[in-house]
Amino acid sequence: MSQVYNWQLGRDMTYPYEERHPQWQFAFVFNTNRCIACQTCTMACKSTWTFSRGQEYMWWNNVETKPFGGYPHNWDAKLLAMLEEANPGKQIWNAGAAEPQEKPYGTFEGKTIFEAAETRVGPEGPQVAVGYLPTEAEWRSPNLHEDSATGGKWRPGEFSGSSQLPEHRVWFFYLARICNHCTYPGCLGACPRQAIYKRPEDGIVLIDQTRCRGYRKCVEGCPYKKVMYRGNTHTSEKCVGCYPRIEGKDPDLCPDGAPVETRCMSVCVGKIRLQGLVPVGDDGKWLARPDNPLYFLIRERQVALPLYPQFGTEPNGYYIPPRWVPRGYLQQMFGPGVEHAIEQYSCPDRELLAVLQLFRAQRQILYRFKIERGPKVAEVPVRLPNGEEKVQELFNDTIIGFNKFDKEVVRVTIDEPVMQRPKEKHANSI
Numbered sequence: 001m002s003q004v005y006n007w008q009l010g011r012d013m014t015y016p017y018e019e020r021h022p023q024w025q026f027a028f029v030f031n032t033n034r035c036i037a038c039q040t041c042t043m044a045c046k047s048t049w050t051f052s053r054g055q056e057y058m059w060w061n062n063v064e065t066k067p068f069g070g071y072p073h074n075w076d077a078k079l080l081a082m083l084e085e086a087n088p089g090k091q092i093w094n095a096g097a098a099e100p101q102e103k104p105y106g107t108f109e110g111k112t113i114f115e116a117a118e119t120r121v122g123p124e125g126p127q128v129a130v131g132y133l134p135t136e137a138e139w140r141s142p143n144l145h146e147d148s149a150t151g152g153k154w155r156p157g158e159f160s161g162s163s164q165l166p167e168h169r170v171w172f173f174y175l176a177r178i179c180n181h182c183t184y185p186g187c188l189g190a191c192p193r194q195a196i197y198k199r200p201e202d203g204i205v206l207i208d209q210t211r212c213r214g215y216r217k218c219v220e221g222c223p224y225k226k227v228m229y230r231g232n233t234h235t236s237e238k239c240v241g242c243y244p245r246i247e248g249k250d251p252d253l254c255p256d257g258a259p260v261e262t263r264c265m266s267v268c269v270g271k272i273r274l275q276g277l278v279p280v281g282d283d284g285k286w287l288a289r290p291d292n293p294l295y296f297l298i299r300e301r302q303v304a305l306p307l308y309p310q311f312g313t314e315p316n317g318y319y320i321p322p323r324w325v326p327r328g329y330l331q332q333m334f335g336p337g338v339e340h341a342i343e344q345y346s347c348p349d350r351e352l353l354a355v356l357q358l359f360r361a362q363r364q365i366l367y368r369f370k371i372e373r374g375p376k377v378a379e380v381p382v383r384l385p386n387g388e389e390k391v392q393e394l395f396n397d398t399i400i401g402f403n404k405f406d407k408e409v410v411r412v413t414i415d416e417p418v419m420q421r422p423k424e425k426h427a428n429s430i
């Protein structure tokens with residue numbers, strides 16, 4: 001085992017391989033406040049990559065209803081229980097140790113899946129990463145418990161007010177998930193054949209199908225359960241990050257070679273998704289690029305947080321947490337940055353509001369943004385999560401996005417323009 005630095009945990013941790021980092025990292029932000037569980041993303045992925053024989057139960061992209069849903073069933077509750085069993089009562093964060101750049105969420109003082117593994121000794125010896133192999137039944141229903149809420153009982157006169165902010169008493173939310181193309185992947189660490197690799201050019205994690213022998217150690221070792229076994233080929237498969245699009249090699253979509261976002265991102269109806277690439281230094285730190293939309297949301301503002309950072313794989317999927325959900329639940333899922341993220345999202349300042357307009361405004365990957373200031377157009381009363389009342393000033397700023405070649409590819413204003421078609425020309429105008 002080597003020592004590697006995990007910035008999400010704010011400390012070194014053990015990992016089976018030495019520290020090495022890609023030049024760019026595939027990353028994404030999902031805004032859970034906006035997901036409507038239409039499953040358009042799920043079907044876009046299915047119809048592109050997993051529509052063949054043997055892939056019937058394979059959903060590289062899935063959207064589950066929290067707290068009860070999960071694909072495979074109860075994947076996160078099971079992992080959390082295994083970690084708690086290995087380190088009872090000590091799976092805690094020291095949020096007081098937070099430093100904005102080095103340790104934005106403080107320090108995680110518990111055990112990661114790699115550190116807890118030595119306590120789980122099976123017939124083949126200790127595990128490389130704490131994990132389990134889901135049963136076939138657990139893979140069967142990708143959307144079990146859809147729309148099932150928790151938290152309250154229906155009693156006359158009590159139900160009203162159950163959906164008051166800051167926290168709803170009766171609640172659920174949708175969690176969209178793909179492979180996180182982790183910095184320290186559990187799947188890669190657990191593979192005894194070295195069949196899994198992380199690409200140096202974009203950090204996408206792939207399985208070499210010619211080396212894979214279907215031992216399913218990756219299925220066991222991925223804490224997010226995003227590797228799936230294919231029975232008719234006897235190999236494991238996972239999200240490939242739509243790499244031809246990321247490489248800019250799709251002749252129809254990117255004739256000039258500019259990278260394009262994945263299928264699941266591009267189709268998102270709720271406009272919850274923004275995907276991109278962030279530059280990474282040799283030491284694994286993200287190079288400071290405050291005008292890169294992902295860097296801005298994740299590192300600069302910390303409004304988007306990693307999913308279960310305590311697992312220790314340094315996932316590259318980030319989530320703007322849902323505003324209405326009890327904070328204890330969210331802190332277990334996204335770490336100690338939840339209050340700060342929700343506070344900012346509840347009343348975004350001028351710059352953050354502008355960057356939020358980039359979600360699904362363009363399918364080319366945006367490497368840089370610029371904001372042109374516009375006039376003040378409104379004042380809106382807002383109640384913050386802590387109960388404080390505030391007046392939010394709205395400005396009709398314009399946000400401009402640039403692609404890999406620094407060419408302007410999108411321009412959006414805060415105040416959405418209304419287009420009216422002349423009724424003499426269009427029979428269906430109303």
Ligand code: SF4
Pocket residue numbers: 034035036037038039040041042063176267268269270271272273
């Ligand atoms: S397409 Fe977007 S809004 Fe629809 S389920 Fe997927 S992530 Fe949610």
Ligand code: SF4
Pocket residue numbers: 178179180181182185186187188205221222223224225226227238313
């Ligand atoms: S989410 Fe799972 S499959 Fe994807 S890179 Fe991380 S450990 Fe591997």
